[in-house]
Amino acid sequence: xxxxxxxxxxxxxxxxHFGLFGGRYVAETLMPLILEVEQxxxxxxxDPAFQAELDGYLTHYVGRPSPLYHARRLTxxxxxxxxxxxxEDLNHTGAHKVNSCMxxxxxxxxxxxxxxxxETGAGQHxxxxxxxxxLFGLQCVIYMGQTDIERQAPNVFxxxxxxxxxxxxxxxxxxxxxxxxxxxxDWVTNVEDTYYLIGTVAGPHPFPTMVRDFQSVIGEETRTQxxxxxxxxxxxxxxxxxxxxxxxxxxxxxxxxxxxxxxxTEAAGDGVDTDRHAASMTGGRPGVLHGNRxxxxxxxxxxxxxxxxxxxxxxxPGVGPEHAWLKDSGRVQYVPxxxxxxxxxxxxxxxxxxxxxxxxxxxxxxxxxxxAPTLPADHLMVINMSGRGDKDVNTVAEALGxxxxxxxx
Amino acid sequence: MTTPGAPSATTPAMTPAMxxxxxxxxxxxxxxxxxxxxxxxxxxxxAGRAGLVTYLMAxxxxxxxxxxxxxxxxxxxxxxxxxxxxxxxxxxxxxxxxAAGQRALKAGQTLKDTxxxxxxxxxxxxxxxxxxxxxxxxxxxxxxxRFAADAAAAGADGCIIVDLxxxxxxxxxxxLAEHGLHLIMLTxxxxxxxxxxxxxxxxxxxxxxxxxxxxxxxxxxxxxxVAAAVTRLRAHTSLPIAVGFGIRTPAQAAAIARNADxxxxxxxxxxxxxxxxxxxxxxxxxxxxxxxxxx
Ligand SMILES: Cc1ncc(COP(=O)(O)O)c(C=O)c1O
Numbered sequence: 104x105x106x107x108x109x110x111x112x113x114x115x116x117x118x119x120h121f122g123l124f125g126g127r128y129v130a131e132t133l134m135p136l137i138l139e140v141e142q143x144x145x146x147x148x149x150d151p152a153f154q155a156e157l158d159g160y161l162t163h164y165v166g167r168p169s170p171l172y173h174a175r176r177l178t179x180x181x182x183x184x185x186x187x188x189x190x191e192d193l194n195h196t197g198a199h200k201v202n203s204c205m206x207x208x209x210x211x212x213x214x215x216x217x218x219x220x221x222e223t224g225a226g227q228h229x230x231x232x233x234x235x236x237x238l239f240g241l242q243c244v245i246y247m248g249q250t251d252i253e254r255q256a257p258n259v260f261x262x263x264x265x266x267x268x269x270x271x272x273x274x275x276x277x278x279x280x281x282x283x284x285x286x287x288x289d290w291v292t293n294v295e296d297t298y299y300l301i302g303t304v305a306g307p308h309p310f311p312t313m314v315r316d317f318q319s320v321i322g323e324e325t326r327t328q329x330x331x332x333x334x335x336x337x338x339x340x341x342x343x344x345x346x347x348x349x350x351x352x353x354x355x356x357x358x359x360x361x362x363x364x365x366x367x368t369e370a371a372g373d374g375v376d377t378d379r380h381a382a383s384m385t386g387g388r389p390g391v392l393h394g395n396r397x398x399x400x401x402x403x404x405x406x407x408x409x410x411x412x413x414x415x416x417x418x419x420p421g422v423g424p425e426h427a428w429l430k431d432s433g434r435v436q437y438v439p440x441x442x443x444x445x446x447x448x449x450x451x452x453x454x455x456x457x458x459x460x461x462x463x464x465x466x467x468x469x470x471x472x473x474x475a476p477t478l479p480a481d482h483l484m485v486i487n488m489s490g491r492g493d494k495d496v497n498t499v500a501e502a503l504g505x506x507x508x509x510x511x512x
Numbered sequence: 513m514t515t516p517g518a519p520s521a522t523t524p525a526m527t528p529a530m531x532x533x534x535x536x537x538x539x540x541x542x543x544x545x546x547x548x549x550x551x552x553x554x555x556x557x558x559a560g561r562a563g564l565v566t567y568l569m570a571x572x573x574x575x576x577x578x579x580x581x582x583x584x585x586x587x588x589x590x591x592x593x594x595x596x597x598x599x600x601x602x603x604x605x606x607x608x609x610x611a612a613g614q615r616a617l618k619a620g621q622t623l624k625d626t627x628x629x630x631x632x633x634x635x636x637x638x639x640x641x642x643x644x645x646x647x648x649x650x651x652x653x654x655x656x657x658r659f660a661a662d663a664a665a666a667g668a669d670g671c672i673i674v675d676l677x678x679x680x681x682x683x684x685x686x687x688l689a690e691h692g693l694h695l696i697m698l699t700x701x702x703x704x705x706x707x708x709x710x711x712x713x714x715x716x717x718x719x720x721x722x723x724x725x726x727x728x729x730x731x732x733x734x735x736x737x738v739a740a741a742v743t744r745l746r747a748h749t750s751l752p753i754a755v756g757f758g759i760r761t762p763a764q765a766a767a768i769a770r771n772a773d774x775x776x777x778x779x780x781x782x783x784x785x786x787x788x789x790x791x792x793x794x795x796x797x798x799x800x801x802x803x804x805x806x807x
Contacts, residue, residue, distance in 0.1 A: 118679060128648060128675045130604040132700035132725050135707060274610060280601065287603045292726040294702055391649045391675065392601060404622045405653025406600040 111358035111434050114315075114425070119308020119395075122431065124424035127307040129394045132291050137394075140298075141309040143214045148316070153209065160205050161320065164238070165195045167202075169321075171328035171485070176455040184478035186471060187337070188458070188488040189325050189353060198461060198490030199321060199349040200231040200302060206317035208235040211298035218242045218293065221300045222286040224251055224279035224345065225416030225463065226258025227490055228302030233267035243267040246285045248278040251415045258494050276409040279345075279419045283393050303346025304423030307394030311423050318352025325485055326356050333483055339364040341474070342487035343466040344384075344437065345416045347423035349489035358434060366474075367426065368466045370412035371439035381410035382439040383422045384430050392420075397427040413442040413502060414462035414495075444469040446502055449492060461490035462498065548641040548669045549694065549717045552591060553752045553773060562769035563591035564802045565754055566795055567645065567778035568785060569612035570595050570629050571621025578616070581791055582633050586640045588792040589799025592754075592774060594672065597626050597646030604674045606729035608779040612786065623650050623659070627666040634667035643696055643717070645672040651684070660687035670694030670717040681714040699745065701725050701733075708748050718752040718773065721745060729779030732758030735767040742771045762801030769805035 119125050127137055147153040161167040169190045178186045191199040211219060219236050222245075223229030229245040236243035245262055249271045252259050262269050275281040283306075290299045304311040304318075329337050340357060342350035344367040357363040372380035380386060383398040390399040392407055400408045400420035410420040429435040445462055448469035452460045460468060467486050475484060492499070556563045566585055571578050585593055598613035598621055605613070630642055644663060651659045651673065663671070670693050676684060678697065685695050694716030702725055703711060712719070721741060723733035733741075738755055745753050755768045756776025768775035777798055784791040 127677065127679050129677060130674050130700075131677050131698040131711065132604075132702050132722060134677045134679070135702040135704065275600065284601050284603045288606075288727045291604060292730070294725045389652075391647075391652055393603070394675075396652075399649075401649070401653065403653075404624075405650035406598075406617060407649070408600075 108432065111429065111432065112355065115308060115312050119312070121425050121428035123389065124397050124427040125308055125311060125395050126424075127394060128391045128396065129287075129307045130291060132294065133287070133307075136290070136294055137307050137309070139214070143210060144309055144313050147210055147213060153213070157206055157209055160209075161202070165201050165205060166193065167320065168324045168328070169193050171325060171332060174456050177452065178475070180451070180455055181472060181475040183480065184339070184475040184482035184484040185480060186475060187329070187483065187485045189321060189485055190488055191321060191349065192458065192460065192464070192488045192491035196227070196231045196234050197493065198227040198231065199318060199352065200228040200490075201234065202320055202352065203302070203314045203317040203348060204228070204231040204235045204300060207298070207300045207313070208239060208241070211241070211300065212239060214298065216296060216298035218244070218297045219300050220244045220246065220286050220289050220297055221302060222246045222279065222282035223302060224248070224282070224418055225414065225461070226251065226255040226262065226494060227416060227461070229267070229269070230258050230261050230265070232300050232302070233262045233265035236267065237265045244289065245269050246272050246282040246289070248272045248276070248282050250277045251279065251282070251418075254498050255415050255494055256497065278410070279415070280393070280407065280410070280421070287393070303348040304351045304425060305346040305393055305395065305397070305421060311395065311425055314348050315351040315355055315425060318348050319355045321349065321352040321487065322354060322356035325353060329483065329485065335483070336360055336363055337483040337485045338362070339366060339474075339482065340485045340487070341366045341368065341467045341471050343368050343417060343463045343489060344422060344426060345370075345419055345463060346421070347426045349487050351423060351425060353485070353487045354435060365435040366470065367435055367437045368440045368470045369437055370414055370417035370445075370466055371441045372411040372413070374441055375439045379411035380439070381412040381417050381419060383410075383420055384427065384437045385439045387420070389427070395424045397421050397424045398430070413445060413498065414466065416461070416463040417466065438470055440466040440469045442502070446499065448472055449495075449499060458488070459492040459496075460488055461492045462495045464489045465492070548639065549592070551639070552641050553718065556591065556773065561803055561806055562772055563754075563774035564589060564765065564795070564799050565592040565594060565756070565774045565776040566590040566781055566798070567594040567596060567776060568781060569598060569609065569616050570626040571598060571616035571619055572612040572782070572785060573615045574619045575621070575625065575629070577785070579629055579632060581785055582629065583636060584792045585795060586637050588795035589803075590640070590795055593640060593642045594645045594776070594778070595626065595630060595642055597623060597644055597650060599647040599650055602647060604727055606727040606779060608729040608782050612782045615786070623654050627662050630668060631666040641669040642667065643670045643672055644668050646674070648673050648676050648684070656684050656687045660691040660693055664691035664693055668693060670696050672696045672698065672720060674698070678710045678714050685714050696720055698722055701741065708745075712749050712751075715749070715751055718754050719745060719749055720776070721753055721755045721772070722757045723755050724757050726757070728757060730758060732760065732764055735770070738768055739771040762797045765798050766801035766805040769802040775802055
């Protein structure tokens with residue numbers, strides 16, 4: 104390693120800190136539960152039967168491994184780097200979220216918890232959680248901001264079909280951060296029987312580490328597949344950042360490969376120079392929210408501000424603490440991508456590849472579209488296609504109708 | 513109205529629980545601010561009664577109204593005051609205190625304003641302990657050192673930071689101790705015997721027992737449960753024990769005051785402030801309940 108650290112993969116210390124970031128900033132009532140989750144997770148990790156059971160479900164239920172697909176027409180169109188998609192959109196339920204849900208639901212059952220709660224933004228995590236609850240016959244309560252319920256209606260109906268109760272959250276900005284507040288309020292009230300199935304690499308320790316571990320299957324497969332298909336590792340990997348779980352999952356196995364450039368794309372909404380964006384690392388500063396210290400969008404007085412993104416899954420004023428640490432250490436580069444650039448990428452991917460990407464994933468494609476033409480043809484670039492965009496067609500129709508109706512002939 | 517903390521005419525005999533709770537060890541007993549909590553609990557003990565702790569949100573519904581309520585609390589019978597510092601994402605609070613924080617923030621309340629409000633209170637009251645209660649991010653954003661210095665200068669006696677469990681407390685206890693401020697720690701029904709020493713290692717001023725698992729302003733624990741919990745806690749600490757969460761009526765406050773060293777009332781008072789329904793009269797009724805609890 105030529106870098107300052109021996110390894111970027113050591114993860115959090117025993118108190119759950121990634122340098123300055125991470126930790127367990129929760130009410131005392133929750134602390135014993137969080138310690139219980141940590142202990143149970145540690146025991147599960149050390150138990151080969153747990154991993155074997157998880158692998159079985161990932162193979163036969165989720166449909167893993169997901170393909171590493173050469174996006175030939177997009178590559179030709181951009182005229183530079185050779186572009187691959189890691190096809191998390193082909194997973195059961197249509198996004199990467201199910202990877203972590205599968206792991207956590209097995210853990211919850213080991214812990215004897217029969218009631219599962221979760222927060223959701225785009226509804227992908229809510230759908231994945233409701234799915235695994237249906238699979239195991241567990242009670243499921245999903246907290247979702249009223250704003251998101253309106254813009255992700257198909258997913259709300261899917262959750263209900265799966266037997267989940269969807270609780271609308273009207274406090275604050277009525278989006279993902281407020282849904283997380285209400286989920287934490289539920290957990291602190293129902294400590295005995297409830298497991299909080301957090302949807303991203305955020306929340307108090309051990310969630311950022313645990314969710315990253317469960318999502319690392321994405322990066323591990325990518326490594327194996329790239330070696331098999333190209334005989335070498337990729338030169339760059341691009342992934343979108345909401346809380347950061349799909350990105351952490353694909354980055355983590357490559358953190359100690361200095362030859363692999365890692366790029367996270369944050370949602371810049373109307374632009375990071377406006378007050379309507381969700382780029383917490385580009386436009387925020389360190390603070391404490393939802394159990395950990397990380398980069399946050401906040402006022403001068405330490406009040407959390409509303410995030411804005413066309414993509415509900417990226418509409419969060421914070422980011423997982425490991426990303427905050429990777430940003431400060433310089434190992435991963437984080438760039439902002441606007442709503443408009445994501446919409447362009449959404450259409451281009453659909454037209455050129457016959458793949459409708461999630462608006463979240465379109466933020467990664469958008470940056471790749473900028474970068475790829477500047478790179479040589481032998482540069483291997485992997486884009487994490489974190490999910491499919493069926494859930495977004497209403498939002499996109501509205502945005503295109505209002506803004507660029509002409510282009511939609 | 514009697515002077516808060518002063519012995520009443522009919523000084524009742526001390527309960528065994530009270531005699532078993534000696535004065536809390538104080539880290540920096542020389543500074544005046546540190547002494548206010550100690551002095552108040554000593555006076556309560558001498559009076560053979562529990563204290564009434566009242567919570568209000570700074571700047572709710574606006575600065576002037578909030579200041580008037582704060583300034584009137586000691587005469588109405590509050591023995592100790594918790595002054596809430598509004599935060600955008602109060603994840604341990606129920607709808608009442610969430611709404612109070614939103615009102616205060618909407619009216620423009622900043623952390624600086626909250627400290628100024630306290631300083632103004634101290635112009636007329638130098639004896640009633642005031643504890644600042646809130647979440648960590650506004651303090652972290654302000655700077656822990658600067659916050660501790662300014663809070664002490666404004667006349668605070670301690671802080672309760674809801675999302676700072678013992679695991680994360682050291683980053684604030686240092687700065688607070690340097691300025692003679694206590695970190696008042698929360699314990700919950702989920703805090704078991706094995707964990708309690710870690711909580712107590714950081715605890716100063718008094719120990720706050722959140723008597724239910726849940727958010728503020730919802731249900732209340734019953735008297736027997738609270739009595740058992742207080743007994744359990746007393747085996748581990750000589751700090752005074754305040755019990756809160758879900759106490760809404762003078763009768764409930766009295767029931768808590770039979771066992772604990774203080775009863776905390778928050779959401780019910782915040783509701784009265786929100787509706788302008790004689791909040792100080794309500795405090796007087798609570799005080800009467802608490803003062804009569806052991807008669
Ligand atoms: C398809 C998809 N990609 C990305 C995200 C963002 O989450 P994360 O950053 O945790 O991967 C979401 C969240 O809902 C999503 O649904």
